Amino acid sequence: MISTQTFAFLKSVSENNNREWFQEHKSEYEEARENVLFFTEKVIKGLSAFDPTIPADLNPKDCVMRIYRDIRFSKDKAPFKTNFGIAISSNGKNFKGPGYYIHLQPDKSFVAGGSWYPEKDELKAIRQEIDYNLGDWTSIVEHPAFTDVFGELDTEGKLRTAPKGYPADHPGIEYLKLKSFTAVCRVSDKDLVNRDSVKIVTGLFEKIYPLMVFLRNAIA
Template sequence: MNFQDLFTFLTELQQNNTKEWMDNNRKWYKSLRNDFILWLDDLDLTMAQLDDAYYPTPGKKGINRINNNLMFHPHKPIYKDHFGAGLDKAPNSADFYIEVGVKQCLLAGGFWRPDSKTLRSIREGIDYNGEELLEIIEKPSFKKLFGGLYEDERLISAPKGFTNDHPHIELLRNKTFAVELQLDKKEVLKENFKEKIKEVYMEMLPFLRYLNNAATV
C-alpha cells in the first residue's frame, strides 16, 4: 500500500471537494481503494493470529464509504478527508478502527455512543465488576498509550438505576466507551506500521473483550 500516494490523493481531494473532480480522478481513487482493501485483507489475516476470539473482517466489509452522509450532515463536504475501516467487527460488538487521513491518523477501538440496550448492558457489567475495567484502563502501559477513555459527552448525574455514590460512578456516566491513539503521518509511512498496529491492538485487546463480555450478558 502506497500511503504517500494516498495522502497526496486525499490532500488534492480536500482542495477540490466536488463530484466533478472525483469523477475526473475516479480511476486514481479506485486504485487506492483497491490497494487499501488488499492491505486490510493482509492485516486481517495477521490480526486473526493474535487472538482466538478475533472476528475475521475482510477489507471490503471493513472499509468505510468515502462519501459523507449529507442527509444527516448537510454542511459537511461531499467527501471525507480520510480512508477508514473497522476490523474485528463482530455484530453488536466493539471493533478496532483504523483511520488514515489528511488531518489525522489514528487507531481506536470500543463503542462510540452505543444504542441504549448495549449501553445499559455495559453499565450493568461495570456495576457487577467495575474493578476489572479499572485494572485494565489504569495499567501503566495502557495509560501511556491511550491516556484514558475517549472524552465524549457524559451524564451530569448517575444513569437511571444507579446512585451518585456508586463506587464506579465516573465510569457509569460515560456514553462512549472507547480509546484512541493519534498517529503522526511519519508513523504510517514507516515500514513497520503493521507492527505498530499489532502492538496497539494487543494493548487494547483486554479492554475490547471486557466491553464485549459486558455487552452480550
C-alpha cells in the same frame, strides 16, 4: 503500509471536494483504495493472531468504508469524505457491539477500539458489568500499559450526573457516566507510511484487546 500517494490523494480531495474533480482523478482514488484494502488485509491477519473473533480471511472490502458521503440530511454538501475509514469486527464494518477502527487522514489519523455510543440495552449491560466487576475494569483501563498509550477513555457525551440506579458516590461513578467506552490513539503519517505500519497498528489493537474482551462479555 499506507502509500504517500494515498495521503496525497486525500489532501487533494479536501482541496477539491467536488464531483467534477473526483471524476477526473478517479484512477487516483482507485489506486488509493487498493492500497488501503491491501493494508487492511494485513491488519486483519495481524488482529486474528490474538483476537480469535476476527477471521484471518475476513474480506477487507467488508471493512473499508465508502468515500462517498450521505449528504441527504447534512448542511455540508461536500460529496466526498477526506479520509478512509476502516471498521473491523467478525462481520466487518457492519456490526453491533465492540469493534476496531482505523481513521486515515493526513495529519489526523488515529486508531480506536471499544463500544462507541452503544445502544440502550448494551449501555445498560456495560454499566452493570462495570458495577459488578469494577476491579477487573480498572485493572484494564487504569493499567500503565494502557494509559501510557491511550490516556483516559473517550468522554464524548459523558453524563454530568450519575445514571439512573447508581449512587453519586459509587467508586466507579466516572466510568458509569460514560456513554461510549472507546480507547483512541493518534498515529502519525510517518508511522503509517513506515514498512512496519501494520505491526504498529496491530500492536495498538493488542493493547485494546483486554477492553474488547470485557465489553464483549458484558453484552454476551
